[in-house]
Amino acid sequence: MxxxxxxxxxxxxxxxxxVLVPNDGEKYEQAIQRWSEHCIQRAKCVIKVSCADDITSALSFIRTQKIPFVVRGGGHSTSSSSSITDGIVIDLSLMRRVTVFPDSKTIRAEGGTLWVDVDEEAAKYDLATVGGTVNHTGVGGLTLGGGYGFLTGKYGLTxxxxxxxxxxxASGEQVTASATLNSDLFWAVRxxxxxxGVVTSFTFQAFDQPRPVFAGPLIFPLAKLPQVVDFVNTFHEINDGNQAILWGVSCPPPAHVPVLLTQLFHNGTVDxxxxLFAPLFALDPIANMTASIPYKTVNSLLNPTAGFDGRKQFGGGAFKLPLSIDLVQSLVDKLFAFINARxxxxxxxxxxxxxxYREVVKVKNDAMAFSNRGEYYNLAIMMKWHDEGMDAEVRNFVRDLAKGAGLAEGAVRKDGEEVKDGVDGVGIYGNYANSDVPASEIYGNNAKKLQELKQKYDPDNLFDRGTRLVSKPVVVMN
Incomplete structure (x- = not known):
């Protein structure tokens, strides 16, 4: 030992x-698995906690021994923020209890909960809250970074x-933060x-969701890209907040040929x-898997495109409508040129x-730490590969793809114009950013206040992973 x-x-x-260590065999191996294979690191120790007191004990030991550590919620990050080789993982995966309070229409989810847990438990009471778009992601990671979902158009961010x-x-103290309790901490947490710190439970507002929704993919040949872009350019005017459309390009199995993917959502009837989506159905899609389904199923529809195999890297920026087909085509061409050569x-x-985003922009960017509120939409670049030797070039490509189209981290593009931070927010979704992106680019004008609160709540920078508010070396025990 x-x-x-x-x-x-x-x-x-x-x-x-x-407590799990490398000699514990399969249980340890399962504990270090992550959504992206390039984030699998052989921690010296994994502590699978089951309550807040366990976390307090773990942090006390970590502080005393000056050992680096990470916190694992859903393990879905591509920045390795929940993985470590020279220290300890505080693993929240045993803390997945969800409690629904139908009278107040609220949901309490423990820190290690996945969105599938929340969606399914809420559905028992004909309720829902704003989750993500893939249900095997962790509630903690998505929420602490903002949270866009299919219900965002109606109810805002998570x-x-x-x-x-x-x-x-960091001190080990267990506190509650809300609009009335430790309100400055609540501002920072969002x-x-x-x-x-380590969030052990989240309490969300829920909303009535007694009816099924209409959702699912329509798949088109790439030749239909101009027509789909034309439709999307009208979407801001024709939607009432109950709709969303995710669209892009990939080479999905089994054929692995380039296609144009669309994921439709309407919180209402099939008719x-x-x-509303009639112009898309008129384009004669090569596959139509749309249907009327329970809301709890919606966040599972994209799961096949976000499986646990392979190495993955997220990146992105933001875009405004209307989009020119030339801009979209340039991104598509660069993506396929890169992946087809490998x-x-x-x-x-x-x-x-x-x-x-109408509900999103009703909240000001200084209302909480999250600073990505503006009249624009998120662009996501998700690269998937298998060769470890390609890690660096994939990471560089993700950055170059955004910058080459004027969609650099921290930028918003419309009609050839690049807009920086201001009334429009920072233009990059923190959950899609790499951990080395400066705090000023993720938090904009909120960065200074966050740094001040960091000194109040974590003066020794115990929580130093992810987007760093301060830089301070950690002493590693020999």
Missing amino acids: SDMEALVRKSMEGTKAE IDNLLEVDIVL GAGHNF EAKA KGMEESLLLFETVP
């Missing part, structure tokens, strides 16, 4: 936590519907929560949806997330 293993096990005596959190601070990259995806 190594010195660290012995110390960790001793420090966690009397708790409910499970953090706009966050009522309170229970959080373990957008930069990973810098301030209403087919009338093996095993066919499932890479360029996705224009056209989710209505």
Whole structure:
């Protein structure tokens, strides 16, 4: 038994936590698995906590021994923020209880919860809240970074519907943060929560969702790109917040040939949806998998494009409507030129997330740490590959693809014009950004206040992963 293993096990005596080390075989191997294979790192120790007291004990040991650590919620990050080789993982995956309070229409989800847990439990009461677009992502990661989902057009971001959190601070203290309790901490958590502690529970506002929704993919040949762009350019005017359309290009299995993908959503009837999306149905799609389905199923529709195999890298920027076909075509051409010249990259995806933002921009960018509010939409670049030797060039390509089209991190583009931070927000979604992006680009004018709050709640920078608010070396135990 190594010195660290012995110390960790001793420090966690009397708790409910499970301590795993490399010699623990399959249980350890499962504990270090991540959504992206390039984020799998062989931690010296994994502490699978089951309650806030376990986390307090773990943080006490980490502070005393000055050991680097990370927190794992859903393990869905592509920046390795939930993985480590020279330290400890605090693993929240045992904390997945969801409690629905139908009288107040609120939902309490523990820190390790996945969105599938929330969607399915809420559906038992004909309720829903704003989640993501893939249901095997962690509630914690998505929420602390903002949270766009299919219900955003009607109810805003996930953090706009966050009522309170229970959080373990760097000191080990367990506190509640809300609009009335530790309100400055609540301000910081909504957008930069990973810098301030370990959230053990989230309480969300929920909404009535008794009816099914219309959703699913329409797939077109690439030749239909101009017509689809034409339709999307009208979308801002024709939607009422109950619709969304995600669209982009990839080479999905089994054929692995380039296609134009669209994912439709309408919170209403089939007839209403087919009338609104009529121009797309008239384009004679090569595949139509749309249907009337329960809302709890919606966030599973994109799961096949976001499986757990392979190495992955997220990146992106933002776009405004109307889009020119020349700009879109230039992005598509660059993507396919890159992936066609390399093996095993066919499932890479360029996705224009056209989710209505009217409710999002009703909240000011200084209302909370999250700063990506503006009259624009998110562009997601998701690269997938298998060769470890390609890691660096893929990372560089993601950055170059955005910059080459004027969609650099922190920029918004419309009709050839680049717009920087201001009334429009920062123009980059923090959950899609790499961890080395400066805090000023993610948080804009909120960065200074966040740095001040960091000194109040985590003066020693114990939580130093993800987008860093301060730079301070961590002493590693020998």
